[in-house]
Amino acid sequence: MAEAPGISKSIEDASNGTSAPLAVPAFSPLYRQIKGLLLQSLQSGQWQPGEAIPSEMELAQQLRVSQGTVRKAIDELAAEHLLVRKQGKGTFVATHTERHVQYRFLRLRPDAGGLDEEGPAQRHILHCRRLRANAEMAQQLALRSGDAVIHIRRTLSMQGTPTVLEDIWLPAHAFKGISAAQITDYQGPTYALLEKEYGVRMIRANEKLKAIACADEATAALLQVAVGTPLLSVERTTYTYNDVPMEVRRGVYRTDTHHYHNEIN
Known part of the structure; x- marks a missing residue:
């Protein structure tokens, strides 16, 4: 060696x-x-x-x-x-391609059966585009206001049922050339893609959870639920080494067939 x-x-x-x-x-x-x-x-x-x-x-x-x-x-x-x-x-x-850590940051679990029976989530990218960071997003990603960010909106479906609607923001300088087609075509978790293609390893995350009602018809339509259906709001900031923020992710989760699972040691 x-x-x-x-x-x-x-x-x-x-x-x-x-x-x-x-x-x-x-x-x-x-x-x-x-x-x-x-x-x-x-x-x-x-x-x-x-x-x-x-x-x-x-x-x-x-x-x-x-x-x-x-x-x-x-x-x-x-x-x-x-x-x-x-x-x-x-x-x-460690790598995000390892099976036991592939979905380490996704804590949604089926009420019946386990992850193996359910299989991987199916991604549907609604858009992937370059934007200018507003003051709030710039602060969360340790950027300057107006710096370029990548905004990805997608749904995750479990066994064909839309279960998660997510908005993801990434600092554009670290992920040059990322596209909706690349994310869609990659066979594996998105964090593994970011690690393999862009050399950015996400090592820890902070999350805030809140129970909400589905606020608008657009969200309800994408998740195929009635307006006003209770949802779980999850906001995550994910970091690479030296506590450098590399992602802000805001999602709403259906919990009629799934629950948020956390193991506390």
């Missing part, structure tokens, strides 16, 4: 008190400093999604720390779904 000179140099710099940047304060536990260095390598693209990282033993030798310290750092990154351990194969950079 190739060495990670950037990592080993950074840990030397940290121990010597030089100015090499760490993702965490120098006074934090050593395993947290190692975690910060591993995060830097993930962010820089030194290890690509789906690629194996060096073994714990190799990393321990490169970083001049114990294998247990490296293991503890990797354990936290695995718990955060940034790395994936595969029995007998090693540790890999």
Whole structure:
């Protein structure tokens, strides 16, 4: 396995008190400093999604720390779904193409049966167009007012029934050339497309949920429900490394056959 000179140099710099940047304060536990260095390598693209990282033993030798310290750092990154351990194969950079994390941010579950029986959602793109960000959207995406954003409106159908209506905003500079046809044709979750084609990995999200009544006829028609039908409103801001916002998503969900599921540890 190739060495990670950037990592080993950074840990030397940290121990010597030089100015090499760490993702965490120098006074934090050593395993947290190692975690910060591993995060830097993930962010820089030194290890690509789906690629194996060096073994714990190799990393321990490169970083001049114990294998247990490296293991503890990797354990936290695995718990955060940034790395994936595969029995007998090693540790890999997590990717949205992995089946168990494909729909990690979509918490809608069928009332009867499970996701395997239901199958993947069917996307229908209503439009994908370039707009100028208003002040609110610019603030949410850490842009300047008037900067270009991509606005995608789509429905997600479960077993042929429109269940989710979503508006998605992306910073245009990071997703040049994205189109409705590309999103429609991609066989897999949209986050996997953004990761594979544009090198943007979404690693965490904040969501706000609210119960609402269907406010207008257009929404009711797209979801094939009566005007005034109760819906679940979900607003999500999704981040890449270093807490950089890369997506704002506002959706309304039918809950007559589905529910929002969250597992709390």
